[in-house]
Amino acid sequence: MKNNRSNPPIVSNILETIGNTPMIELNRIADDIPGRVLAKVEYFNPGHSTKDRMAIKMIEDAESNGLLKPGGTIIECTSGNTGMGLALGAIVKGYKLICTLSDKQSKEKIDVLKALGAEIHVCPTNVSPDHPDSYYSVARKLNAEIPNSYFPNQYDNISNRIAHYESTGPEIWEQTEGKITHFIVGVGTGGTISGVGKYLKEKNPEIQIWGVDSYGSVFKKYHETGEFDASEIYSYITEGIGEDILPKNVQFDLIDKFEKVTDKDGALAARELAKKEGLLLGYSCGSAFQGLRQLKHLLPAEAVSVVLFHDHGSRYINKVYNDDWMKENGFL
Ligand SMILES: Cc1ncc(COP(=O)(O)O)c(C=O)c1O
Structure with missing residues (x-):
């Protein structure tokens, strides 16, 4: 071999x-x-x-910038893979994780996230991004409601692409x-x-x-x-x-x-x-x-x-x- x-x-x-x-x-x-x-x-x-690479980079950059504090909750909208990386980071570093997913994502992804301790909110796929039920909007709303929470927002968070650059x-x-x-x-x-x-x-x-x-x-x-x-x-x-x-x-x-x-x-x-x-x-x-x-x-x-x-x-x-x-x- x-x-x-x-x-x-x-x-x-x-x-x-x-x-x-x-x-x-x-x-x-x-x-x-x-x-x-x-x-x-x-x-x-x-x-x-x-996505493990960028998930950990987003967590570590938020820790350095003071956006994510000990005992905090990470809230992210994800097609599943970023959630998985965030789940590993949350477990090792002691954060709570909430993921919003659209209902077209496979059941396996949802079950795996649950197995790693994440709380899951499944949202409809067929709504516009600014609709209050979209997985983007639900993540934003939870972030506003939950104290000491952090919304990495992988779409616009530049730590995402920097992880791949590095x-x-x-x-x-x-x-x-x-x-x-x-x-x-x-x-x-x-x-x-x-x-x-x-x-x-x-x-x-x-x-x-x-x-x-x-x-x-x-x-x-x-x-x-x-x-x-x-x-x-x-x-x-x-x-x-x-x-x-x-x-x-x-x-x-x-x-x-x-x-x-x-x-x-x-x-x-x-x-x-x-x-x-x-x-x-x-x-x-x-x-x-x-x-x-x-x-x-x-x-x-x-x-x-x-x-x-x-x-x-x-x-x-x-x-x-x-x-x-x-x-x-x-x-x-
Ligand atoms: C299965 C899968 N393919 C492709 C992509 C696209 O990668 P990127 O978000 O870095 O453009 C993703 C991102 O979530 C993914 O989960």
Whole structure:
């Protein structure tokens, strides 16, 4: 058995295992994509997603700024993965955690957050962000009502993208020995693409930064035209990517291109990654890979593409990895 991961030393708590995730060559599934395709597999983080990195950074920055005080309550609106990172931070550091989620998030994500001691408020998906019942508004309201509470607001909190600038970006640069030519990732709050993108562009401005968006989201059109077109917004199934708002963490000027992927194509690509590469990944990871596949005509033969895979497939077992669910949605 060949294992290239070094044997890590004893650490003092779970938070010290965040980061330094492996990069894995994609083989069969990337046969027809020019150059090398490498996967930065973020489910190796202890909360099984890349969002552990920014969750802890948001907590630690709030502690330093005096916004989060001992015995406080953290309140966040999350698609689940940020909540998971916050839950780990809250446990180790002794805070209470309340998460608001939209009702399209998988049941597994909700159960996992509860298992880690979080209080959960499930809110309707099909309301506008400023509606009092939206998961953004409910988080704000709870923050106003609960004394000694802190609302990190991952959408506009710049600690989010700084976490990726400080850790994920340098890891990718070092793991590819500076040979990366293209970085492709799904975009939600924008923290991952903006933090990694900024670091990589500083190292080599030629590196292409591509964002994967969903149909029903405003990002691609806004990037291409500067127009926030509300008629682009409708509900979709893919979790974690696309938005009906423009979060401060999306640095549009760092992004070279957006590509939209359908719910169906993202789901099918996730299943293909499991079967062909042994990578049991989250739904948006399928979308990220599919985005690269749709843009493969733009890749030179010597391209070194890195796709960042956000989270683990265990959170989607009753969705993307369930044949009945796939059939109900017309995907199979
Ligand atoms: C599964 C999944 N994919 C993609 C994203 C998008 O990442 P970012 O918010 O850094 O843009 C998220 C963010 O929550 C996510 O949970």
